[in-house]
Amino acid sequence: MYQKDFLEQVRTQLTVTEDPAKLRERTFATSSGIPLKNSYTPADLADFDPLKDLGAPGKYPFTRHVQPSGYRGRLWTMRQYAGFATAEESNARYRYLLEQGTTGLSVAFDLPTQIGMDPDHAMALGEVGKVGVSISSIHDMRRLFQDIPLDKVSTSMTINAPAAVLLALYLAVAEEQGVSWKQVSGTIQNDILKEYMARGTYIFPPRQSLRLITDIFAFCAEQVPNWNTISISGYHIREAGCTAAQEIAFTLGDGIAYVQAALDAGLKLEAFAPRLSFFFNAHNQFFEEVAKFRAARRLWARIMKERFKTTDAKSQMLRFHTQTAGSTLTAQQPDNNIVRTAVQAMAAVCGGTQSLHTNSRDEALALPTEVSARIALRTQQILAYESRVADVVDPFAGSYLIESLTDELEARASALLAKVDELGGMVSAIERGFPQREIQNAAYAYQKAVEQGEQVVVGVNRFTVTGETMPELLRVDESLGAQRRAEIAKVRAVRDQAAVDARLAALRAAATGTENLMPLIVAAVKAEATIGEICDTLRAEFGEYQEQLVF
Structure with a gap:
């Protein structure tokens, strides 16, 4: 993208030297351990190719968006x-x-x-x-x-x-x-593989579960053509404590396993691949999250084109729903969660999500009340109609920081996917405990940082208050169990x-x-x-x- 002599000038003239003693933190890094520099320049994109790596919105590799007009339409x-x-x-x-x-x-x-x-x-x-x-x-x-x-x-x-x-x-x-x-x-949602590694609401063994999933693919391809037959979910993997790079890798690794299982069952790729959808978490580190969505979209397009040899644009598109991060909500000072949710929702929108759920302020304590649910919805509506962030497709494209993070996240996720391949694919990797260990180690590192005060959580380990008054919460009637048992007996x-x-x-x-x-x-x-x-x-x-x- 840039000539070598120009890059050398940039490195010489634009590099900033900092005094470590004057910095508020010893190191600056993303959740994935990517070091963050003082500032970013063209030198950080020496190998960046706008045509190959960025492209136009709605065009392969879909880094910018799956639709040419983004949210303008x-x-x-x-x-x-x-x-x-x-x-x-x-x-x-x-x-x-x-x-x-x-x-x-x-x-x-x-x-x-x-x-x-x-x-x-x-x-x-x-x-x-x-x-x-x-x-x-x-x-x-x-x-x-x-x-x-x-x-x-x-x-x-x-x-x-x-x-x-x-x-x-x-x-x-x-x-x-x-x-x-x-x-x-x-x-x-229908994504059973992430249940084995992160969430736990499974019933059947993996290979029998994959049979049910491919049956749904085939049935809906013929009978329910407008139904998204699976939402391959990184959300719960992130909720369990993984990093942004791990969220990309293990989500797309699951996607690869589902595509291969469907092909092995005799389904034609273009019959089911356009109805695959994904589900990601929107976490607190704004710039990394924007880059994460872009990297995931580009990496999936490359996987579908290079590994599965499809030239069908709809089969290459990564379409996804986003939910703001439940694990970041705090029971302490719950109104702070409104701000967290707004930041996370803006990252999802700037990253090009097709669908969005915003968590309510009281969800660390109970199911949301109507008032809390309305505030969460209004957060989306303010982003959509007042902030104007939806008026330009991929507004951070070309940013030295965002493009650098996008490249690095894709590289780190690709390295993890290579490890999954070495283990025989995602099902075998899960059976051998690889993604579970990766997630557990990341979760432990984060919790340790919180407990040692290295990771600030406002209202929890810094800026705390005493004598808080808890908001009114939604409570489910304890007699409901008996009521439902009577109802099911009547049905039978x-x-x-x-x-x-x-x-x-x-x-x-x-x-x-x-x-x-x-x-x-x-x-x-x-x-x-x-x-x-x-x-x-x-x-x-x-x-x-x-x-x-x-x-």
Whole structure:
């Protein structure tokens, strides 16, 4: 990009020498350990090629954006994550958010639902409706989306191990509304690999889980063409404590594993790859986060072109949703979280996200109240309509710092991916504990820095106050568990049990072979089989994954 003599002049004339004794910190570095200089110059981009590495918005390698006009044509989807207690209460929250201007729904499910258990399961005791909405049967799904037209609203569902069952329930309810499956749009998270390395809501062993995922790919390619069949999630990996570079590497490593599994199952790349989506965290270090999104987009385009040999632009695009960082929220001085969320949301927007959720100020203490959820949504709306940051595509392009960080993050993520390849791919790497150790080591280093005061957390280890008054919090009624147990008993008492048994028997028989399981799961939910019953049927055939502790 620059001539050698010019770069030498820059190095000679623009290099700043600092007195270490006068600096407020001994070293300056990003979360990924990338040293930060006093200032950046063209010398930091000596090998940078704007045509090869940057390109135009909407063009390979998509560093700048997946759309030529960025947000000038259409703003990102403002998709507030919500769900708690009963289907009726969550439905009321969704309709409230839609009235307040949210442009997409995002469903949070309670822990029993996430691990494929009905509310009357012994292990569900005390967890029903606590961290999301309790869903067990088609009756619950009907109430969850009552008066919400599924041909008009895009819905994201944060569900992984039982993703096939929740998708089947959603499609069955859409059908009852008279909505064609070809009209529904949305996303299921459906990313099981990150559960084994970071989150823990798995059911089946990895290879059986991948079979369910590729069944969904194939089914939706034919039946539900506007559905994003997976949201490959670095969010939870980052929440577990990894760095920005690790978030890129392990997320894209999971993506590579899903693409390869689908190809091995006989699917054509262009039939499913354009519907892959990703899910990233927006953390506190603003410049690194902007660079992270750009590096991930460029690296995925190169992976799809060079490793999987696709020239299809839609298959090369990394489209992603972003959520601000829950792990950065503090119970102390919770109003500070509004500022943290705003900074993180701006990084996501400047990095080119397609969809955004902003966390609420009280989420370190409880599920958000309506007031807190409204403030979080208003944060997005102020960014969109008042800040004007959405008016220019990739506003930091050409910045010596941002381009340098983008290059370095891509290089570090590529090195980690090479290690994953050496271990035989992401499934084998997880089985051998490699990403788990990397994440644990990064989390330990960060926590140690906080405890030693090297990493400042405002209101926690510096600028603290005493005698805080806690805000009003959302509380889930403790009687909900008993209510839901009674409801599920009523469903079982009045349904056609013979039809349920027949559908579940057919599902188990198919699970022993290679038949696509999605049509059988759809038939089971229509017969009023519950999530727990369907997952138990598959448990009986596939077995359950047992976590391997990694030290």
